[in-house]
Amino acid sequence: xxxxxxxxxxxxxxxxxxxxxxxxxxxxxxxxxxxxxxxxxxxxxxxxxxxxxxxxxxxxxxxxxxxxxxxxxxxxxxxxxxxxxxxxxxxxxxxxxxxxxxxxxxxxxxxxxxxxxxxxxxxxxxxxxxxxxxxxxxxxxxxxxxxxxxxxxxxxxxxxxxxxxxxxxxxxxxxxxxxxxxx
Amino acid sequence: xxxxxxxxxxxxxxxxxxxxxxxxxxxxxxxxxxxxxxxxxxxxxxxxxxxxxxxxxxxxxxxxxxxxxxxxxxxxxxxxxxxxxxxxxxxxxxxxxxxxxxxxxxxxxxxxxxxxxxxxxxxxxxxxxxxxxxxxxxxxxxxxxxxxxxxxxxxxxxxxxxxxxxxxxxxxxxxxxxxxxxxxxxxxxxxxxxxxxxxxxxxxxxxxxxxxxxxxxxxxxxxxxxxxxxxxxxxxxxxxxxxxxxxxxx
Numbered sequence: 001x002x003x004x005x006x007x008x009x010x011x012x013x014x015x016x017x018x019x020x021x022x023x024x025x026x027x028x029x030x031x032x033x034x035x036x037x038x039x040x041x042x043x044x045x046x047x048x049x050x051x052x053x054x055x056x057x058x059x060x061x062x063x064x065x066x067x068x069x070x071x072x073x074x075x076x077x078x079x080x081x082x083x084x085x086x087x088x089x090x091x092x093x094x095x096x097x098x099x100x101x102x103x104x105x106x107x108x109x110x111x112x113x114x115x116x117x118x119x120x121x122x123x124x125x126x127x128x129x130x131x132x133x134x135x136x137x138x139x140x141x142x143x144x145x146x147x148x149x150x151x152x153x154x155x156x157x158x159x160x161x162x163x164x165x166x167x168x169x170x171x172x173x174x175x176x177x178x179x180x181x182x183x
Numbered sequence: 184x185x186x187x188x189x190x191x192x193x194x195x196x197x198x199x200x201x202x203x204x205x206x207x208x209x210x211x212x213x214x215x216x217x218x219x220x221x222x223x224x225x226x227x228x229x230x231x232x233x234x235x236x237x238x239x240x241x242x243x244x245x246x247x248x249x250x251x252x253x254x255x256x257x258x259x260x261x262x263x264x265x266x267x268x269x270x271x272x273x274x275x276x277x278x279x280x281x282x283x284x285x286x287x288x289x290x291x292x293x294x295x296x297x298x299x300x301x302x303x304x305x306x307x308x309x310x311x312x313x314x315x316x317x318x319x320x321x322x323x324x325x326x327x328x329x330x331x332x333x334x335x336x337x338x339x340x341x342x343x344x345x346x347x348x349x350x351x352x353x354x355x356x357x358x359x360x361x362x363x364x365x366x367x368x369x370x371x372x373x374x375x376x377x378x379x380x381x382x383x384x385x386x387x388x389x390x391x392x393x394x395x396x397x398x399x400x401x402x403x404x405x406x407x408x409x410x411x412x413x414x415x416x417x418x419x420x421x422x423x424x425x426x427x428x429x430x431x432x433x
Contacts, residue, residue, distance in 0.1 A: 148346035
């Protein structure tokens with residue numbers, strides 16, 4: 001089967017150029033290296049079947065991320081349960097960035113990790129906001145612009161995500177504590 | 184200091200042009216270091232990655248899975264919140280009753296109650312929203328800081344800003360424009376484009392552009408569809424092949 005929109009060489013070049021970042025994104029969202037590889041292949045199938053020439057796309061990587069996000073979020077929906085294991089398989093240092101706001105990269109990575117653990121439980125818009133905020137490191141103004149909501153709405157949603165992550169953290173610590181107290 | 188988003192630094196490291204992010208690197212050692220590290224990692228990846236094998240796997244995967252217009256999870260996600268049992272019950276039990284009632288209502292309703300039609304292209308008795316295939320359109324209106332979502336007629340006034348929300352269950356090249364009732368695309372055609380022709384993937388998308396209304400009265404239509412069909416519809420003022428939503432000035 002020959003690619004429709006892109007030639008085989010185009011796809012190979014695309015993989016060499018952006019494959020590292022796309023695969024990382026799949027791994028961070030899905031938290032499962034094997035599923036991440038599958039998701040990336042599926043995303044490339046979608047790219048291959050599209051008639052879009054990436055030369056004409058203003059921000060190719062951003063466009064590819066949208067394709068990857070759709071594939072990964074679909075997989076999460078099909079999985080229905082949120083993975084709570086396998087986090088160790090993802091190299092958290094891979095996404096450390098100085099663009100993650102007031103928190104240092106280490107704290108930002110921890111927060112992102114906590115939010116992504118319940119990504120599969122969120123509605124579509126919250127999933128998008130979570131990815132744009134905690135994975136892409138976009139500020140609330142940029143997210144508001146991207147999704148068409150007001151900054152106030154985005155701010156509320158992001159705060160709700162943070163609170164939920166904190167609650168999960170507390171619950172997790174409480175569970176650990178209760179387990180350790182058992183003889 | 185405000186830093187560029189991570190994806191912009193990654194794109195920069197991959198070799199994409201981004202003058203803004205590039206200029207930022209001159210004054211930000213932290214971001215410059217991140218980009219340097221990303222470039223190093225990318226260099227290693229490119230040396231080690233077996234791109235031909237990956238593409239071979241992609242092609243094999245594509246051959247195994249014939250192209251389908253819609254996949255069940257995507258269609259379900261677009262149709263209704265999948266995890267909400269109450270909504271599902273509504274759809275399967277109550278919705279048909281509503282549909283029958285709505286059909287009777289529409290049958291009994293006099294055609295003269297819906298007579299607005301730009302250039303005579305709109306059939307009497309049709310609704311303000313047209314549906315075509317797996318494409319659904321809504322408008323997000325921002326007014327004085329509050330946002331509202333409309334799937335039918337949208338009323339606007341000076342200061343309002345609108346953006347198109349487009350949901351589709353398969354890939355499609357789409358464009359979205361605002362068209363005035365008088366047959367013109369407005370004082371500036373470029374200013375009324377919400378979405379330039381773009382291949383959208385299955386899912387929900389928001390138009391990257393928004394339109395802000397000023398004092399000039401605007402009554403017209405949001406037109407969404409394949410670029411050639413939108414262009415044809417704008418000329419003919421017939422909306423059969425596109426999706427439209429009514430925009431009215433308050």
